[in-house]
Amino acid sequence: MxxxxxxxxxxxxxxxxxxxxxxxxxxxxxxxxxxxxxxxxxxxxxxxxxxxxxxxxxxxxxxxxxxxxxxxxxxxxxDGQGRKVAFAAGLLAIGLGYIFVIETLGYLLSVAVLLLVTALYLGAGNKGRVVAVAVFGAIFLWVMFVIVLGVRMPSGLLASLGL
Amino acid sequence: METLTHTAAFLLEWNVILAALIGVTWGIMGGSLPGISPSITMALLLPFTYTLDPTSAIVLLASTYIGAEYGGSVPAILIRTPGTNAAAATVIDGYEMNRQGKAGLALGISLYSGVIGSLFGLAMLMTLSGPLAQVALAFTPMAYFALGILGLSVIATLSGENLVKGLIAAMLGLIIATIGSDPVTGGTRFTFGSAELLGGIEPVMIMVGLFAMSELLVQASRRGKDDRVTSRPRIQFPDWPLAKRLIPAQLIGNGIGTFEGVMPGAGGTIASFMSYNEARRWSRHPEEFGKGSPEGIAAPETANNTVAETALVPLLSFGIPGSNSTAILLGGFLIHGIVPGPMLFQKSGEVVYGLYAGLFTAAIGQLVIGMAMLPVCIWLVNRPRPYLNAFIFALILSGIYSIHNEAFDLGIMIAAGVAGFFMRMLRFPFLPTVLGLVLGYLVESNFRRSLVLSGDDLMIFVDDRISLALLVLAFLFIGGSIAKRGYELLRHRPSSTFSENAES
The missing domain is CATH 1.10.287 (Helix Hairpins)
Known part of the structure; x- marks a missing residue:
């Protein structure tokens, strides 16, 4: 039906x-x-x-x-669709959380947190590697957007450091 | 000749060369990741094109499409998982060759056939687009309206198993297109007091949401182990006797790829499978197909790379995107205020010639980059999915935010992603939504302008000869598609599924 x-x-x-x-x-x-x-x-x-x-x-x-x-x-x-929707809703919540914190935390910090939380949520096992991916991934994205492309991303908490 | 001269001038432009090579590289990497289709690979780049000049932006996106078509064959050959839908036909013989220890040769045939397909497709694109656009110079508002209807009629072939679902998806796109300022009076519609919605919703937000964000949501809902590449092959190109043997299969791929590319809605997947079948039918060694036949790789790979160029013919000449990838490319044009179609060659000729030069550079560059990128592709395929998807998620959110520095845009994109997730779950196709979204303004503004011109007489659409011809063509397109569905239903054969086009 x-x-x-x-x-x-x-x-x-x-x-x-x-x-x-x-x-x-x-x-x-x-x-x-x-x-x-x-x-x-x-x-x-x-x-x-x-x-x-x-x-x-x-x-x-x-x-x-x-x-x-x-x-x-x-x-x-x-069958199993409810679980799938719940898993997807988790990722959605992470995305919505990013929207709320990007202006306050600033781009560099919020994207590092986003990478860390998303990788953990999606099942990344190695904690040390997750932290490394989050830190270096955030720096890579910051360099690409802010330095190479010249996009004005929010500085947030790191404004005093000029980031 | 004039086209060649204008195009040659762009072959030395560093921005065109750089955009083409970066596009191919990005395309090969994206295409090699199972689940990341050419359209998703292109959608991820879309926000970055805001900062580029129009020619570089279009070359970057179009070259990505070319690269992704080859990239899709890498996991198809190495782990029996096509990176793109169009590479599904390559799995059959490619993986068999890999099992026989000939993975390097299979990859070499795929790359070399892809380059041949790209160059042939480019020649066809340059030959066909200009003359078609000349016809379109005499367009009136009535003809533009009819052109929009012709574009929307493609939905009939893109709706897969259920035409009603395709029409509903198109309505959703048309509805989104009504948000913002009214095209005739300038009054606001469905903005609910939001200043951000006054200019309407930009197609890029919806495209990235529907294609990339929804894919991430789907992947988040799947938890499982992925296949890994254990071998370390090196690309090996065929020797002369084998290259000679592949020529008929490549010619078949070229022919079918050209026809399927020019026909909106057909796409690379259908072209690949048709070419595979025809290559087997005309081969001197049909018994080898399915057991590691080199022709079984050459035909589909030539076809899907030919389609990557010839699919631009209806886009450049009439502004009609016939596949997801060309819809994303249309988004790239719109970002820079360029409207593909009748006036494109007059108003933005330099972008078209730059695109031709970029596609040529991309096709040749693909040969070298394809070889150089193989270890990177294998490394990427072997990366754990959580890290890769987390990075793609961050890239999407950063890219969309960078367009206007507005968190509101992120909300729109995420909402489109959620809509796309449920559309996938309920098996609604995406492309009609994108078509409705990009053609909605064209249809409404020209329909209403025509009525103003005629004093509300609908016969003006019949009196205008170009409008009449286009409307008849749209009618034939819809009628033909419905008749084909009826025939398949009577023969109890299921229609081709929407995903063939949805993912190309």
Missing amino acids: LTRDFVGGVASIAIGAVYLFFAYQLRSSALDDSMGPGGLPRLYGWLLVGLGAVLTIQALLASRLATADVSSEEKGEW
Whole structure:
């Protein structure tokens, strides 16, 4: 029942509905062309809702017409997916943490912490090597971006050292 | 002749030479890492191109594509794991040759065939792009709208097993393209009071998120042991009798690679497998295929390197990216305010000629760099994944931040990565989203301008001959693809999966 297509179809309807809600809030003025700024967004929104409905119906029909073998395959298609999402969410949290600390800690420190935490999270075993990769990797990236490419990265805590 | 003269002038430009050689080197390294496709390798470089001049930026990205196509064959031959999808056909005979102790020769054939494919593809690109762009000089807003529709019609062939999913993915791209300023009135849409969204969402954020970030999220969700390269081969080029034997297979690769490259949506993977099949069909030694045939490496490697150049024909002439890699290249053009398509050769001719010169340098440079980089590729393949992925993660975040020095951009890229992760999980293709995103503005602005010109008469799209021709072409493209699906369904054959194009 809860196949990937079914979930995809329902998600499309939901995204389309939210988008349509905001598309209908767009104001038009007397200077607009006949279609106005909301014309095509509304069309896209309705198309997304319609296509989502088609995908949902396709999924429902497919699961009704499915043979016993296919049915059991579909039952197993979500096995282990929760764990995968949880692992991915961990990496996502590391990325979000980086966004919050980059301005405060500065680029060099925050990228070193990012390398260290990410490598450990992804299963790097050798602690000494992880620290070395984090330190030298951060220095390499800092040289590449700040010195070679001339990008102004945040200095943060190390501002007093001119980094 | 004029094209050759203009191109030759760029062959001595140090920035073009340097960008081409760095691009090939980066491409070979990225392509040799299983899971890192050419498009991801290019996407990782995209933020760096902001600081470069337009010609160097485009040459860097296009050369990366060429290098990645060869790089993909290294793990295919050494550990039976294709670095890129297009190298999947190389696994069959490449790994067999490795087992027979001929890994060096297999790598040599792959490299040398790749160079032949690249040079032939470049000749085709130079021959076909200019004349096609000449036709496009007479374009009106109606024709531009029809061109956008033709570009979007590629979705019909890129949607894999389910056309509805491809269309939904395209709608998502079109929806993202509506964020920012309205193309006709200049009013704001879907910005929710955010100043950062006033200029819209730059395609680079979405591309890096969809391709690179989502791949990292997928790899984070997989924990396992990777294969390691235990041998230390040295590249060995074929002798004259063997080189002579490979010529028919390489010609097949050139022919199929040209056709598949010019057709938007076909891609290097299909070209590789078709070339492999045809090379076996026409070979004097068909019994050797699957058991370590040198032709079984030469044909697909020539084909996928030919595609790396000929896939630029629809991009340069019409602004239509037919694969993920060319979509990333389009992103590179857009970053520098250059719009590929009809006016490219008039307004930014120097970028096109610089690109040709860069591709020539990359193809020749690939021969030397390919040999020099083999130990580095083996070292990279053997690196533990956690370190490699941590470094790629830091590179992506640093690169995106460096564009505008805004943490907001990182949020957009990560959000695109999360969307890409769930799209992969639910088996939605990426490329239609990218197409919708990059073609959304073109379609909307020209559609509305045409209606203003005609006083809301839709017949203006039929009255304009170029618009009519392009719309008919789009209709035939969609109709043909649907008919093919119907035929495959009747014969109970599954359609080719989207990943063939999604990863190329």
